[in-house]
Amino acid sequence: MSEPLAERLRPRTLDEYVGQKHLVGEGAVLRKMIDAGRISSFILWGPPGVGKTTLAQIIANKLQTPFYTLSAVTSGVKDVRDVIERAKSGRFFSSNSPILFIDEIHRFSKSQQDSLLGAVERGVVTLIGATTENPSFEVIRPLLSRCQVYVLKPLEKEDLEELLHRAVSTDIELKKRHIELRQTDAMLRFSGGDARKLLNILELVVEAESGDDVVITDDKVVDRLQQNPLAYDKGGDMHYDIISAFIKSIRGSDPDAALYWMARMIEAGEDPQFIARRIVISAAEDIGLANPNALLLANAAFDAVMKIGWPEGRIPLAEAVVYLATSPKSNSAYCGINDALALVRETGNQPVPLHLRNAPTSLMKNLGYHDGYKYSHDYPGNFVEQQYMPDTLTDRRIWHAQHSPVEEKSYQQMLRCWGKRFEE
Incomplete structure (x- = not known):
């Protein structure tokens, strides 16, 4: 019986590899490391079918180093330790550390991830992890700190x-x-x-x-x-269309559609944590300051799912979805942080004004650090006008209120404090 087409066409070299030019194109970060013949541990984060496993295999072939594979679904702590022992004995034949590729690393338990730490830290193995879930949620901090995270995109x-x-x-x-x-x-x-x-x-x-x-x-x-x-299944074709429809239904204030698309995900066997995380993101991004309680409720729903499990977990998720969909909407905080990041990238590392700097030593005090700072609580209304932005950016506005009933209170407070600076 012939291999499946996808396996027959699996790329063997970077020249055959399709997509991810931001990582493996000419001059890109991973391409430079591969061409130099040495790589450090990293995690590939991206949706299914975009080449995570293939890229790991290509790297191992290119570096001509032993390549070990574990699946987080079927492997336990003992399997991890066995592979590490084999990697130690195989190190003699290669100047590079053997590569340990762990597919679906987000499914590894804390104890399994802990068992990797020492080997990664000592260079016994170079870890390449693959995950479809955000590593900052699923990978323990000590291991994550030893790995660079590279994001793979859906193919264009x-x-x-x-x-x-x-x-x-x-x-x-x-x-x-x-x-x-x-x-x-x-x-x-x-x-x-x-x-x-x-x-x-x-x-x-x-x-x-x-x-x-x-x-x-x-x-x-x-x-x-x-x-x-x-x-096709939840990991491929309709997965990203349905989650998109779900989020857009919440954003568009349609609780019926939001519940429908969530039901579609539930029936398809979607991970409840994935749904819960998307609800938390929506609460912060789309409801935002128009109803700050939305984020509290979304987080509570997330916690409830983790505590009570499935299928009862669908109930707090549904409660959160209806609450978010029927809430007033504002993305002013979302837009504000994006504009702030764009400003930082545009203007670089601007100096902190002297009066805002910390002055724990006498030398810093003599240099004028902290000098002239006004403590807000010493003034009527707990506010006094002074400069907080860098000297070159004093006139730049970043946050713009969107005047929903709740957010309007914040806007009016800014008008009382700053006057014309916050007039829209």
Whole structure:
């Protein structure tokens, strides 16, 4: 039996690798490390099917170093220790540390992650982890501090089209047929930026045709996928469309649609923690200062899910979703931090004004640190006007109120304190 198309087309070199130019393109950070022949431990974070495992294998081949693989789903602490012992004995044959690739590292327990620490710290192994979940939530801090995190993106349309044309023109099995890619929009849409899913769909459509001449159209793809619902799952095609619809329904103040899309995720077997995290993000990003209690309730729902588990956890999640969807909306804090970050990148490291600096030593005091600072609580209303921005940015505004009933109170307070500076 022939290997699946996705496995037959798995890239063996960086030149065959599709996408992630920001990491492995000419002059990119990972490409430089690989070309230099030495890498440090890192974690690849990105959605399924964007090349995390493939990239790790390419790196091991390029560096000609032993490569060990563990799956967090099936491996325990003993398996981790066994691999580390094998890596120690194999170090003799290579100047580089053996690479230990851990797929779905976010599923490793704390004790499993703890068992890795010493080996990573001493350089017994170079750790490459792969995860579809935010490492800052799922990877213990000591291990995370020893690893750089690289974010992999869903493949772009151009990347997916390149992959399709490469498949029909180079794959040993597909070349036996005459395949015309007349329309590709449906395949690209259902793949959701997932290369493996895209190739699975292509293989499914081709195998459903009886003759040697195969013409692929959007209608044909949709028809084949409707007949084969297991051809795609929550990890690929509709996953990112549905979570997008869920968040946009909350943002758009439609509790019916928000509950519907959450039900779709629940029925598809989505991780409840993933849903809960998205709800917390939505509370901060979309409801924000218009109703600060939304973030408190979203966090409470997250905690409740962790405490009571599933399926009862759906109830506090539903409560939070309805509350968020029916709340007034503001993204002023979200816009404010994005504008602040853009300003910092534009203007660089501006000096802290002297009166705002800390002065724990007499030398610092003699240099004028802290001199002239006015303590707000010593003044009426606990406010006194003084400069807080760097000298070159005194006139720059970052936060702009959006005048929902709750946020309006904050805005009026700023008008009372600063007057014209905050007039919109």
